[in-house]
Amino acid sequence: MSSKTTIAIIASAAAGSLMIASVATAAPTHDKPAGLVIYPKIQVSSADGLDTRMHLSNTSGLPQMAHCFYVNANSHCTNNGNVCDTFLDCEDTASGTFGSCEAGWIETNFDIFLTAEQPIGWLASEGLSVNDLPCRATFQNPNPCIGGDNNGTRIPPVEDPFIGELKCIQADSVTRLPVACDGDNCRNDLTGKAVIMSSSLLDGASYPAAGLRQVRNDGGNDLQVGGDSGSVEYENCAEVLVMDFVYDGATDPISGTLQGQSQLTLVPCTQDFRGQTTDAVTAQFLVYNEFEQRLSTSRRVECLLDSQISLIDTSQPNRSIFSFPIGGTITGQARIRGVGGGLAGVAVLGLATNWLDPDNDTRQGLAGYALDSVVDTSTPDIISLP
Amino acid sequence: MRLLERNPRLTGTIMGLAVLALVGAQAQAQDLEITSTEPGSIVLYPKVISDGTRDTIISLTNTSNMVVYAHCVYTNGIGQCSASPDPANQIYYCNTFDDCQGVTPPGSTGPPIDVGTCNLLWQAIDFDVTLTAQQPTFWRVSTGRVQDPALQFGVDCAASGNSQICPGFFIGDSIAGSNVPGQNGFRGELRCYQVMEDGDLLPADALKGEAFIESLALGGDPPAPGNGRISGYNSINVEGFGEGTADPAVASLDGTEYARCPDAVGLDYLHPGVPEPSTGADVDVELTFIPCTANQDGQTGFSVQLFTFDEFETRQSQGIPAVCWSNVNGDSLNLTANPTTTYLRSEAQQTLGSGNCQGGNPTGFGCFADSDCGGEGICNNGSCQGGDSTGRVCTNVTQCGPGATACNIPGTSFLALVETIYSGGTPGGSNADVGYELVPGTTDDSMGFIGNFPDPNPVP
Incomplete structure (x- = not known):
């Protein structure tokens, strides 16, 4: 075997091994806590008896904060603002005319403060108001739970009907951005799941939130998911x-x-x-x-x-x-x-x-x-x- | 050596690349994971039901462009109580000794009776599946699936016996479309190992799957409430690495051949007994645990230490002894969490110091104390190693006396699934979720299987 052939074979093996390794090292996980969790489907329709029950947990022994973004993917009528699927849903009965049904995406962000080891949940249709917080600190009761409190948490209800997604990013409680970190000191403490419930069936469809684990972070506004290993912040x-x-x-x-x-x-x-x-x-x-x-x-x-x-x-x-x-x-x-x-x-x-x-x-x-x-x-x- | 003499720089390059290849390979081996959303080499379905009230559809898919062979093993976790004192010769199913104590026979108005001890057989049934490139397949657990091109497609099960719409082999007596009581039923787990054509293990990460547990048809047009309610979950897939294994019939979950099982598993679920927030339905939960070590020649006992947190940060812990397949109802969990809490999170940890029941009934169960062994056996927590006390039962090395070097504690990692069941007024539905890894694995497990491919007695 010539030396060039030998090099080619070993190089191929090396490249193959590294390629396989890189593939294996980065993937969205549904099986581990992560620094960013994605709930791809949240559905609410009181007319159809559908609602989504959200679960979000802090798996660490420290209080954690999640900065979350609902994305409302409803289409709306141009003439009356109603939620629509087609222009036929946009009829103006008084004039007999139709508006058009325009796709649009509306982002709403909010914060969730989790105490140590805390699981929390809410209905997408109702959100979570201050009065419903499990660990709510007040002047009379400043330490309702040992591992912190949920003050600052306000989860808005979504539109009805609603189809959309939710992303929650583990973040600093002041900047509302991920904390700068590198390697093992990066926090990956969030897990979640959603259950789409049907009141007529008393049945639910559950799925685990997809988690993207932090590998490093510069603490900036742009989160790099995958890509070049030198600047990647979250797994692919x-x-x-x-x-x-x-x-x-x-x-x-x-x-x-x-x-x-x-x-x-x-x-x-x-x-x-x-x-x-x-x-x-x-x-x-x-x-x-x-x-x-x-x-x-x-x-x-x-x-x-x-x-x-x-x-x-x-x-x-x-x-x-x-x-x-x-x-x-x-x-x-x-x-x-x-x-x-x-x-x-x-x-x-x-x-x-x-x-x-x-x-x-x-x-x-x-x-x-x-x-x-x-x-x-x-x-x-x-x-x-x- | 001749190469070294000719061109040292070239040799250095080659050596560097070789090291790179080795590092790459090691990186791959170190990154092996237990996952529910990436293909793996061992596919586990922790909860498979075919007991006359519910049935399961198993989906198994080859995600590669090569033909894949899978060797699958069902393990039935249903036991039967040893005595049946009533005239109707009623069979009492059980998972633990306690299930046979204080039982009220159907239709009886008398006091509860004891019906013996729980005979757990852990019967294993193995079969083989061959999948062409990118091929998906499925089967129904109560009927299985046959490979017979002469069978008509789409014909009702009862008419043809077997067909593609009612595929496979028979585990129990469940009949499609009927509500047969759970006689000779199946509640347990399924594992499918990717193997080579000759039956040797092949950790090539080509398999994935899902399971759908469905309530059996209750009849009626439109169908009666409760008909077709389903729980779906992704299979748990064990990633592997390499072209073969040291033992062709034993998968080492050591982080090198196959991924290690986690040391702790997390589960999120509703507090059993509280109304479901959106529908007001009654809620019950079932936690299912399966050991990572699977010795098909014997039983695998293990113990789970369950730490449960509620929304108010209240924490409670409890031990759950188990063997082979453990399905724990919410009532048995005896959760004392704040009654106003709705959302729970449990951390299930491998219990250090736990052992296996020896003698008595049920032998092989994971245990914390002798009382977990049915009152007849002892909880063999470990055995002394070294010195004159080698082999003596122990819970720690100090009990082994002079010369002892260790008290070897039996144990195994485990995987988990939680199913939430809704009801209230009408039969309701359910949903299921596999547990997530909280603490990476540090202990090794092994899975051995019976039979070789092609199976000498193929199950259709």
Whole structure:
């Protein structure tokens, strides 16, 4: 073997090892406390009996503060400001005219002060007012809990109906920015989960919040997620997510009568809360059925994509590549690649009585699960804070 | 050496690159994780139910572009009480000795009776799955899945016996569409190991999965309340590294071959007994613990020390003895947290000083004291090593006397899942979440499995 060949082989092995190592070292985690947690889907609809129960915990023995950002992804009518899905929801009954339904993203930020080891929770529809704080310090009771108090926490209720996301960043209580740190002294103490509850079903779809662990931080407003190892502040987002799913319309193997009807929610990791602008990511879908047959589609993720899976690629669900008539098997796998940035996501499996006719459909069950990350982003995502 | 003579600089470069490769490989090995959202080489489903009231759909996916072989093992955690004194020969299912004490037979108005001790068999059933590149697959636990192209697709289970809509092999007597009591049912766990074609372990991180636990159809059109309520969770995946393992049938969770299990697991859930905040539903929780060490030739006892924090920072701790598969109901947790609290967080830690029951019933259980062993056995906390006292039962080395070097405490790391169950007026639903790592693992575990691939007695 020539020396050049030897070098080439060893270099390839080295590069391969390091590449594998770099892939393995950075990924959004749902299994460890982190310095930044993402709840991709928060849903409220009093008309449909839906609300989201939020859980956020401090796993450390010290008080911690989280600076959080709701992103309201509702579209609104231009004529009356009502929440809408299409312009048909924007009818002015007095004049008989229609306004247009404009997509928009509204950011609302707030703070949560957690005492040592404290779990806290709230309903998205109600928020958490000062009077409801578990550890509220007053003049009469200045030390309600041993490990600190929740004073300063005010969680606003969201709009009804509401679809959106929440990001919470472990931050300094004064600057409301992450604390400058490096390596082991970086704090990663937050865990969370959300449960979308249906009052008519008494059923819930839960998912763990995606966590991005801090590896270093300069304490600035721009948080670098992934990318160059010298300046990375949080571990990478996913460039490729994998979603196992039950094809929409496929007969549920257990009940034998109900049909699958799943929802997918994706949010981009890059977000500019300071400039209030969005950087769209294109989600490319490769969909495999059990016979390894592959179909593909793509969809733009402006700020949040929340869709029945069989409406991702078409307005006719029974012609979708996510539908049982097209897929031909009960379950499938979708590989979702974010082009232009990383993605975080969650899926909710629903069982329906009539998946093609929502007016005559009776939802029977909900189950949430997180998407798996198989490839991390190679370019950094930036979250810009005010 | 000839290379060294010809070009020392070149040799240095090669050595440097070789070191780089080694460092890269070590970095990979050190970064192995137990994860629920990245593919792994061992896929664990901590809670699988098929007991006549609920059934489970298992989803297993190959995320790689190569054919993947998986060797899977069910472990049934349901036990049966040893006595059945009533004329109807009622079977009483149990998980612990206490489940067989003070039981009220169905329809009885008499005082509670004791129905013996809990016979836990931990029956393991193994089978194999082959997945083509990027292939997803699924099966229903009560029926399994068959590989028979002659079977009609989409035909109802009862009509065809087996089909793709009702795939697989039979664990219990549960029948789709009926509400069969949990006879010969299944409550336990499932582990799938990525293996080579010959059955040797292959830590190549290609597998992932989900489980959906669904209430069985109650009939009616529209379906009756409670029909089709589902809990879904991501499988827990153990990452591995390398082209093989030192022992082809034993996975070492030592941080080198496979990821270590955590020393402490966190769980967030609602306080059982309080109304669910948005719906007002009654809330119950079930915590499920499975040991990381899986010795298919014997039982694995372990003990969980559970520290629970509420919103008011109140903390309580308790010990939970367990073996193989432990499913603890909220009532059994005996939580004394502030009754006005809604949200809880538990830290489940491996208990140092815990042992395994020896003799009596149930043998093999994790224990803190002899009283945990059914009153008949002893809690074998450890065995002395060194000196004249080698082998003597101990809880610490000072009990072993002169010459002893250690008191070896049996124990294992574990993984956890919490399921929240809603009810009130009508049958409700549930949701499930796997626990998260609070303290990285420091102790090694191993998982051994039975059978080789291809299985001489393949389960369809």
